[in-house]
Amino acid sequence: xxxxxxxxxxxxxxxxxxxxxxxxxxxxxxxxxxxxxxxxxxxxxxxxxxxxxxxxxxxxxxxxxxxxxxxxxxxxxxxxxxxxxxxxxxxxxxxxxxxxxxxxxxxxxxxxxxxxxxxxxxxxxxxxxxxxxxxxxxxxxxxxxxxxxxxx
Numbered sequence: 652x653x654x655x656x657x658x659x660x661x662x663x664x665x666x667x668x669x670x671x672x673x674x675x676x677x678x679x680x681x682x683x684x685x686x687x688x689x690x691x692x693x694x695x696x697x698x699x700x701x702x703x704x705x706x707x708x709x710x711x712x713x714x715x716x717x718x719x720x721x722x723x724x725x726x727x728x729x730x731x732x733x734x735x736x737x738x739x740x741x742x743x744x745x746x747x748x749x750x751x752x753x754x755x756x757x758x759x760x761x762x763x764x765x766x767x768x769x770x771x772x773x774x775x776x777x778x779x780x781x782x783x784x785x786x787x788x789x790x791x792x793x794x795x796x797x798x799x800x801x802x803x
Contacts (some may be wrong), residue, residue: 653730655749657703658757659683660724665707667716679712681705681719683727704748705729711754724757 665681684700705727707715719725729751738744 654728655726655731656726657683657685657686657705657749658724658726659700659703661719661721662702663721665712665715665719667712676709677712677716679707679715681707681715683725704746705751705754706748707751707754709752716755718756719754727751727752727754727758729753 660683662682662684665679667677667679670676670678673717681706683703685703685739687699689700727749732748732750734746735743736746
């Protein structure tokens with residue numbers, strides 16, 4: 652099974668192009684900076700990240716173009732696709748990217764509108780335990796570790 656789920660921040664605004672032909676289709680490309688959980692860099696203790704190229708097609712691409720901006724935290728799922736091509740110097744270049752099936756915002760609207768680069772929202776902006784989403788489920792604040800949750 653080839654399935655991947657990622658949560659990370661956009662390194663820049665999505666780049667959207669349109670295919671040629673009878674039915675023009677939007678193709679959005681963007682890169683997610685995904686933190687490596689639990690690993691700190693040797694130099695200064697900062698969190699390290701992987702930069703994962705993602706591709707969305709058609710309506711998903713148009714959605715990304717309209718709503719996604721640099722620094723936003725998004726949740727995506729799809730499949731990993733590998734490929735290769737020969738560049739103009741005659742060297743074979745190998746590629747890996749995530750072809751998206753689904754993408755959505757990972758932060759609340761308030762947190763997304765007050766973002767500055769890759770900074771997390773201040774604690775006062777996080778939902779309080781008394782706040783619940785309309786479906787009866789409570790938001791889990793950022794920074795809560797999995798060990799404190801009653802399930803795995």
